[in-house]
Amino acid sequence: MGEYGPLFCELHVYQRVAKPEMVDEWCKAKKMKYLGVPKYISSGTHTRGKETFRFMVMERFGTDVQKIFEKSGKTFSRHTVCALALRLLDTLEYLHNKGYAHADIKASNLLTGFSHGKEQPNQVYLVDFGLAYKFYCDGVHKEYKEDPKRCHDGTVEFTSTDAHKGVAASRRGDMEIVGFCLLQWLCSRLPWENNLENKDYVRDSKIKYMKDIPGLIKACFPSGSHPDEITKYLTYVSKMKYEDVPDYNKLRTIFRGGISGKDEWKIDLPLSVASASKKTAQKRKSAGEPFSPVEKKVKSAARVTKKEKESTPKPKAVKKTVKNIKSPSASTPRQIKSPVNTPKHITSPRATVSKVATPKIPGKPASRHGTPKLTLAGRKRSRSRSPAPASSNVKKGSPKKSTKRRVKRRKAVQTSDASMQTSPGFSSGSG
Template identity: 55%
Template sequence: MPPKAKAPGKARGPAKRKLAEEFPPGEVLTDTAKKSWKLGSPIGQGGFGLIYLANENSANVVDAEARYVIKVEPSDNGPLFSELKFYMRAAKPDLIQSWMKSRKMKYLGVPKYWGSGLHERGGKKYRFMVMDRFGTDLQKKFEECGKRFPRKVVLQLGLRLLDILEYIHEHEYVHADIKASNLLLSHEDPHQVYLVDYGLAYRYCPEGVLKEYKEDPKRCHDGTIEFTSIDAHKGVAPCRRSDLEILAYCMVQWLCGRLPWEDKLQDPVYVRDAKLRSQADIPGFMSECFPSQDKPGEMEKFLEKIKLLGYTDNPEYDALRSILQAGLKSAGAKDDGKLVFAAPANGANGDGKLRAAKRKKPLEKEERSEEVEGSPVKKRRVPKKKAPKATKVVTVSVDMSTQTSPDVAQVKKPRTRIKKTTG
């Protein structure tokens, strides 16, 4: 009977979220600190409600250059309330600033919490939260780049995320849902990336007391299925090693384009078992992900390091950074703070670095087809190279058809080669 009593409530949840009305530009909200904020136009929508451009309240109109956004949802909904717990405990500007100063960091990719409160309109109550404004997400970038990021960018993203995870772990939380769509570029600086959406954030160490390992079948497979940790697949509450494991899966996907279990995401048990196999044989997993290209050795070491972590262990963040920094060095790159998401193309090596082609004059069609890493060959050798390998007349005739004179093709029919292949 109790489950039946709860079912109608769950069914009404989505309906309540649909009741979130759109506020007109200029609506003023007052947070719990009595600070007023003015809304601009809505720029997004989620399960919780709407996201608006916003600024501190003034006589000015909130335009497209607004510095902040405000998330608004009906007060009866839950997602924003859960996220607020993290922001109020761990994302206050002074906390973030103090952390950055103590570690001499230029920036930390954790969104700042600027305020929150309740707002009433038309007899209905709404919950809101004020945050920094951001730009595009990395999932869009990933798709624009043909679902591959250059190795340098992936390693830089890994370093930035280690900074973020160390910070939130230090403040008693784990994120539990790291993925490209939850990574947003700064609105002001496209070379800065921020980890957002703390709806699944879990307080793994409340008041300094670590949660114990406990499997719960009701919680199996929480998170985003292709990236979530083995702990989550077993129904165990997320921990610090869970975040690092998720990060590793993301980095491997960004490098190779696709994880081995992505063809059966509708079967969470299959995905779980595939991840267990990958952990048992990390070199084999890397070979499966990178069958036709050089395997990034740093990722294998990164995965091996995470594999050694216990459920309550405090990760060695500096050691993990060193692994990724060594990867940058082996790729002939350095962490210069610049995120260049250009997709690998002709002229790009495995690390995403382009070799400029020095062309003094336009190339003929055949010469263009022979370019290797952006550098043109000196002579046209396609017909001469391919002719010795040809074993059929039809192959040679196709090659010869590129010549300007049809008579040449007839004269050079390799009848002597046919004798060799039959002898």
């Protein structure tokens, strides 16, 4: 159980601030439709063998906002960002009122609601209280103190400048983290995201830009067009002191100005992840933009498979070719008349075979015609009706010479061999 420190901390927070009756009472007093704090249901331990596991039960939720953000092209509309800001301010006001700072606010820790068997696109809940810190105890705020051992706590691209210095989490830190999240949702990329591995560089960049809000806005929106709400919010946060209590109503008024008369409880998150992903891929393809790493892997694998298919010979086609060579075509020797200059004593291919004198092979019984039995190659040649051509000039008793002469005549002059007659371009007048 010692390995579950963050879960123990989270359970501790839920038991003190997230009981259903506490959340419902707050919503009723503030006249809110819902509060983005998960309701604590139950917890306990379970022992299996020699191991003991700690568990906690809460409500069921839908997709995290980070996935929706990435599938929608890493940008949200002005209305969606302002609506998310309003719901985060409601949630943080409740937590801060109970003396806790969340310290790890980000899109992946925001989950959509889930009820009646489907996701609720207009409800967002802040989860993961593993880094939550009680900054207010017995009516006293924790003092500002930098601790090098606690430097850079949280998620590096969003964590506060206080956390980079090792200072304990506070309300000011939460407000600053929210500002960085809202800024990324609007402009897609924060200025220090080009070198997140260097945490000191990230810290120095945040400190510099929080002292120069116009410079930060210019770095995030090079075209010059940007929502005024984010500038006003970051300017307000940059002037806060460590122990200050944020003016939540004033900050909500800033973001209600970006709703443009619409219902602030409708966040309009693009939950159709599949369709949004397809549209984004099509836009990148049409605009010539590079694909994502996952898409690159899929496309490269498809190209390799295609090349392998093209380079692999087709065995079926080869077999068909062999069959065509072995078996006679429609224009067989029976259907083609012998040329005029064919010797009169040659009447058929079988007669040609019988005319050639072949010496007896030792160990091979001779047939009744005085010739040895044909070998496998000879039988195949006989079936294909393409026996060796005969000549009237062949002398008896010299089979070796006749064989050589037959090969030479075959290469030099077209004969009346049946297999040669089936070849394309055969001339009946060749002699």
